[in-house]
Amino acid sequence: MKAFVLDHATSAESAIHSLQHGGVAIAGGTNLVDLMKLQVTAPGRVISIRRTELAEIAPDGDGLRIGALVTNADCAADMRVRENWPLLAKAILAGASPQLRNRATTGGNLCQRTRCGYFYDTTQACNKRDPGSGCAARNGFNRIHAVLGTSDSCIATYPGDMAVAMLALDAVVLIQGPPGAREIPIAAFHRMPGDDPSRDNVLEAGELITAVRLPSPTGGVQLYRKVRDRASYAFALVSLAVDLTMEQGRIARCALGFGSLGTVPWRDPAVEQVLIGETPSPALFAKAAEVLLIDAQGFGENDFKIPLVARALAATLNEATRIGRA
C-alpha cells in the first residue's frame, strides 16, 4: 500500500467537508483496501465515515431509508426488508460471504468497482484504471465481461448483486455534496463506460452517498436468481432480479434487473413492456429475451452469456408467474 493519511469523520457533514480537500471515503473497506493493497488505486487521503450517523435504517413514508453505512448483513437481517422488500434481502444474501456482508456497506456496495482481471493487474492496459492505456479485456480473457452497454474503451461489468435488486425496486440514491443534497434514481446512478470508463457512477468529487430510499412495497412476487461457477461465494455470470404481479392470469406489473450482463446494473423498460398485459408462455419469455438482447455483443469467451441469460430469464419468469398465479 502507498502511504496515505487516514482521517475519521464524526458526521456526514464533516466527511463532506473533508472530502472537498481531496481523498476518498472508506466505510467497510472490503473493496477499497483490496484495491489499495494492489495499488490499483492509491489515494493520498482516506476519510473514514464509520463514526458518522449514516448507519440507520428508518421508515420514509411507506418506504424505507437505508443509511449508507448500514452493512449488507444488517440490511438483509432487517425484518422490514425481509417482509416488504424480500428481493433486496435475497440479492444481498446471494452476494459475497457472511464475513464480507458484515463489513460491506450500502453506499460502498453501490460504488463497488469491477472485477475485471485487467483492471486489477497494474501491468495491463485498462482505460478504467489508467485512462488512455487501452483495454486488454476486449481481445483477452473476457469470460466474465459485459455483453450490453460496452464501448471501444471498456467491456467491464458492475459485479454486484444488491444494486440489481435496488434497480428492480426503483430505489433512489441520496447524495450530499458541497452544493447540497440531491437524489438520483438508481437507474441513473451508474455510468456506462462510453469514452470515459474511469468514472463508474455520477458521484462528483466531494460528494458522498448518505442513504438509499426504497419506495413503498409493491407486494409482488420477488425472486433473485444468480448463475455462477460455484454454489456460493462467487460473483455472478449473470443474475436476475424479478418483481412482478399477476392479475387474472396475466402479468399486470413487472420489473426486471440484470446483473453481470451489462457494464452497469441493467434494466430495459422495453423488455418489461413485452411482458405486461400478457399471459405467461415460453414464447412470450423468448420474445422478452430477444428484445433484451437486440444489441448484445459478445467478445469471445463471454458469448455464452447471451443464451445463458435468455434461459435464466425464461426459468425465472416461469417460476415467478407460477407463484403469482397461485
Next chain:
Amino acid sequence: MGSSIAVAVVNGVSKPLPSDPRRTLLEWLREDLGLTGTKKGCDHGQCGACTVLVDGRRINSCLSLAQLHESEQIETIEGIGAADDLSALQRAFVTHDGFQCGYCTPGQICSAKAMMQELAEGWASAETDDLTKRPTPTPEELRERMSGNLCRCGAYSNIIAALEEVIALDPIRQGASA
C-alpha cells in the same frame, strides 16, 4: 481526540492501535501482537482464513485497517480457547476430524462461533426459503453459512458434522425444527 492513544480491546485486553494507517487488522494481530492463530491465506477476502470477531461479528481481518477499530472488541482464536481448555466448537472439530492441515481452522472456528449467534438471532441466508421465519440449521443452511471459509484439504463434511453436534447441544440455535 486529545492526546489519548487509540486502543482496541483484543481478547479482553486493551491494546494500542498501530501508528501506521496501512496496517491491516490481520497484520496488527499477527505481527505486532503476536497473535499468530489468525492466519493470512489469500490476503484478499477470498478465503476466510483471517476471520476474527469484531464486536461479536465475523469479518475478514485482511480487508480492514487496524486504525478503523478504535474502542472495538476483537476476539481471535486465542480468545476462544486454549490447548488445555478447548471450547465446545474446538472439541467438536477434534472429535469429527474437522480439519487436516489445520491452516483454515482458526478462521473456521471464529466464523462458526459468529454463525451460531446469527442463527440465534434468526438471520436468513441464501438457503432460507421463507425470509420471515426462523431458519432451520439444515446441513444445506450450514454449508451456505460457512461458505466464506475455504478448506483446501476438503474437510467440509466433517466441519458440518462438528457444527451439527454443537448446535444439537443448544436448543436456542436449533431454530424452527426444535
